[in-house]
Amino acid sequence: MEDPDNEWRRSVPAKTSQDSTTEATEATDASATADIQDAADIADTTGTADAAATADAKDAPPRSPLERFGITGKALQWANWISVTVGIYILITAVAVVGDGFKAATGGQAEELFAFASNPLVALMIGLLATALIQSSSTVTSIIVGLVAGGLPMATAIPMLMGANVGTTVTSTLVSLGMVRDKESFRRAFAAASIHDFYNLLAVIIFLPLELTFGLVEKSSAWMSEHLVGSDGGPLAAVFGGLGTGVTTLTDPLGDLMTSALSPLPTPFDGIAMILLGIGLILSVINMIGKLLKIVMVGRAKQVLHTAIGRGPVSGITSGTLITVMVQSSSTTTSLIVPLAGSGTFSIKQVYPFTLGANVGTTLTALIAAFAFSGAEAQLALQAAFIHVLYNVFALLVIYGLPFLRWIPPWGATTLARLGAENKLYVAIWVIGMFLVLPALLILLTVLL
Numbered sequence: 001m002e003d004p005d006n007e008w009r010r011s012v013p014a015k016t017s018q019d020s021t022t023e024a025t026e027a028t029d030a031s032a033t034a035d036i037q038d039a040a041d042i043a044d045t046t047g048t049a050d051a052a053a054t055a056d057a058k059d060a061p062p063r064s065p066l067e068r069f070g071i072t073g074k075a076l077q078w079a080n081w082i083s084v085t086v087g088i089y090i091l092i093t094a095v096a097v098v099g100d101g102f103k104a105a106t107g108g109q110a111e112e113l114f115a116f117a118s119n120p121l122v123a124l125m126i127g128l129l130a131t132a133l134i135q136s137s138s139t140v141t142s143i144i145v146g147l148v149a150g151g152l153p154m155a156t157a158i159p160m161l162m163g164a165n166v167g168t169t170v171t172s173t174l175v176s177l178g179m180v181r182d183k184e185s186f187r188r189a190f191a192a193a194s195i196h197d198f199y200n201l202l203a204v205i206i207f208l209p210l211e212l213t214f215g216l217v218e219k220s221s222a223w224m225s226e227h228l229v230g231s232d233g234g235p236l237a238a239v240f241g242g243l244g245t246g247v248t249t250l251t252d253p254l255g256d257l258m259t260s261a262l263s264p265l266p267t268p269f270d271g272i273a274m275i276l277l278g279i280g281l282i283l284s285v286i287n288m289i290g291k292l293l294k295i296v297m298v299g300r301a302k303q304v305l306h307t308a309i310g311r312g313p314v315s316g317i318t319s320g321t322l323i324t325v326m327v328q329s330s331s332t333t334t335s336l337i338v339p340l341a342g343s344g345t346f347s348i349k350q351v352y353p354f355t356l357g358a359n360v361g362t363t364l365t366a367l368i369a370a371f372a373f374s375g376a377e378a379q380l381a382l383q384a385a386f387i388h389v390l391y392n393v394f395a396l397l398v399i400y401g402l403p404f405l406r407w408i409p410p411w412g413a414t415t416l417a418r419l420g421a422e423n424k425l426y427v428a429i430w431v432i433g434m435f436l437v438l439p440a441l442l443i444l445l446t447v448l449l
Contacts, residue, residue, distance in 0.1 A: 063295070064076055064080055064292070064295050066080065066083065080295055083288070084289055084292050084293060087285045087289040087292070088289065089254075090281060090285045091142065091281075091285045091286065091289070091369065092247060092251050092369065092371060093258075093372065094278045094282045094285065095142050095143075095145060095282065095372040095381075096149075096251060096252075096255045096278075097146075097255055097258050097259065097277060097278035097281070098147065098150070098274070098275055098278035098282070099146040099150035099377065099381070100150065100255070100271075100274060101271045101272070101273070101274025101275035101276075101277075101278060102147050102151060102152070102271065102275055103271070104267065104268065104270055104271030104274060105270075105271025105272050106150070106151060106268070106271070107268070117156050117160075118155070120158075120212060121159070121446075122442060122443055123156045123157075123158075123159035123160050123163070124160070124166075124204065124208065125163060125438070125439035125440075125443050126163060126439075127144070127161060127162065127163025127164040127165075128166045128435070129163075129435075129436070129439035129440060130164070130167065131163070131164045131166075131167025131168050132167040132170045132439070134283065135168070135170065135331060136168070136283075136287075136331065137164045137167065137331075138286050138329060138362060138365035138366075139282055139283055139286050140160075141161060141164055141362075141363075141365060141369075141385075141388055142282055142366060142369040143278075143279060143282060144160050144161060144164070144366075144384060145366050145369045145370055145372075145384045145385055146278065146369065146372070148380050148383070149372075149377040149381040149384075154218060154384070154387075155218075157384055157387070158211060158217065158387055158391075159208060161388050161391065162203070162207070162208060162391060163204075165200045165203065165204075165391075165392070166197070166201060166204060167435065168330055168331055168362070169193070169196040169197045169200060169334075170431065171331035171334070172196055172331065172334035172337075173193045173194060173197065174431075175189075175193065175334075175338045175339070176189040176190045176193040176338050177190075177427070179342045182342075183421050185343065186342065186417075186420075187417045187420070187421035188341050188342050188344060188348070188417070189338050189339065189341055189342030190413075190417040190420050190421070190427065191341070191410075191413045191414050191417035192337060192338050192348055192355075193338050194412070194430070195351065195352055195355060195409050195413035196358075197413070197434070198408065198409040198412035198413050198416075199352075199355065199356065199359075199395075199399065200359070202405070202408055202409060203391075203399060206395070206398065206399070206405075207394065216394075217390050217391050217394065220386075220390050221383045221384075221386035221387045222383055224382075224383075224386050224390075225379050225380075225382040225383040225386055229378050229382055245374050247371040247372070248371075248372065248374045258277060258278075259274060262277070286365070290329045290332065293326065293329075309350050309354055316353030316357065317354070317357040317360075317396070317400075318357060319354060319357060320353065320354040320355060320358040320359075320361065321357035321358070321360045322357075322361065323336070323357075323361070324358045324360075324362050325364050329362070330358040330359060330361065330362035333358040333361070334355060348410055348413065348414060349410070352409065353400065356399075359392045359396070360392045360393060360396060362392075363388045363392055366384070366385040366388045367382075367385045367386075367389065369381070369385065370382040416430060
């Protein structure tokens with residue numbers, strides 16, 4: 001009987017050289033495919049790790065400049081807050097120095113000096129251009145408060161404060177340009193940024209003529225400042241007056257030291273030097289305060305932002321106000337929301353009320369600056385600060401409160417964003433023309449003519 005194994009071998013066809021070659025090729029291909037898949041897995045793992053590292057780096061909190069001195073932990077937190085307090089002290093002192101310097105430089109003739117800005121449009125453009133260049137409405141409004149205490153006419157200060165509101169929006173617009181490579185993300189981000197532009201422009205269009213005709217904001221702010229620090233304010237005025245006197249008692253020594261150091265200069269150069277010193281300190285200190293508050297507050301601010309936005313207009317406005325008060329910068333607040341809008345996390349409908357809240361929250365800096373003065377100067381400074389507050393509150397109530405006005409800023413922003421996403425020339429014309437060319441041209445024409 002034949003061996004079953006031999007029978008099985010005969011039943012299987014013998015391999016040809018071609019079959020052997022085919023099997024070898026398939027084995028090689030399979031090995032190569034496995035190698036490629038392994039490489040792809042490694043690349044995916046590496047890419048994921050890199051992306052995670054990038055995300056971690058992006059989400060990591062900013063580092064305090066005080067860390068370079070070896071301060072860490074709780075001591076670093078305390079040092080940050082103490083630095084913020086010292087910064088506020090220097091800010092108040094610097095505003096007072098600007099006021100004293102302006103008074104010394106003009107010799108009480110501030111109205112004549114600013115005669116060229118008696119045109120409200122020119123004053124508006126000065127505020128807009130100054131804020132766009134400095135990129136800080138808090139700085140500009142603080143300087144204006146000091147100038148008012150030093151003699152700047154209130155009629156000139158009001159359009160300047162309105163212009164500062166418009167100029168501050170350039171920061172969020174510049175932030176949106178970071179998404180310019182992705183057409184859809186850029187469209188959403190630019191719409192979220194430019195809604196601030198259109199809202200503040202609409203506020204100026206409505207309230208500047210009303211203010212010139214009826215003086216609503218000026219009269220309301222005068223009444224408030226009189227009842228808070230004036231002679232007819234009663235117990236409330238005594239409290240605020242005492243607070244102002246206490247603050248000036250603390251800040252006067254540093255202010256006197258600065259003015260005495262510059263007093264050997266001849267008039268009006270002593271006053272000019274005081275103004276420049278004060279402005280330089282305000283710029284530096286507000287920048288420092290902003291950085292430190294970002295370190296200690298931005299994490300909490302982001303929690304508030306994610307928790308509150310999307311719950312309705314009131315929640316959005318409140319969170320925008322609260323976050324801006326926390327970080328003391330409307331530019332920072334709006335810059336937080338623009339990337340989230342660009343990614344599609346929040347819609348323009350949700351961003352809109354949040355932005356309006358940021359407008360109100362940024363007015364706190366001018367109120368703090370007003371406490372640099374006492375007596376009659378304090379009343380003028382506080383009135384200028386209240387003008388900024390009331391203007392933003394009235395604009396919020398009128399524009400967002402009236403349905404036939406509420407839709408205009410979102411419509412303008414989405415239309416401009418759609419055009420800008422298709423052709424970046426529209427974006428360049430808007431940013432350069434709106435924030436630089438138009439203000440500079442109007443100011444130049446007024447001075448020359």
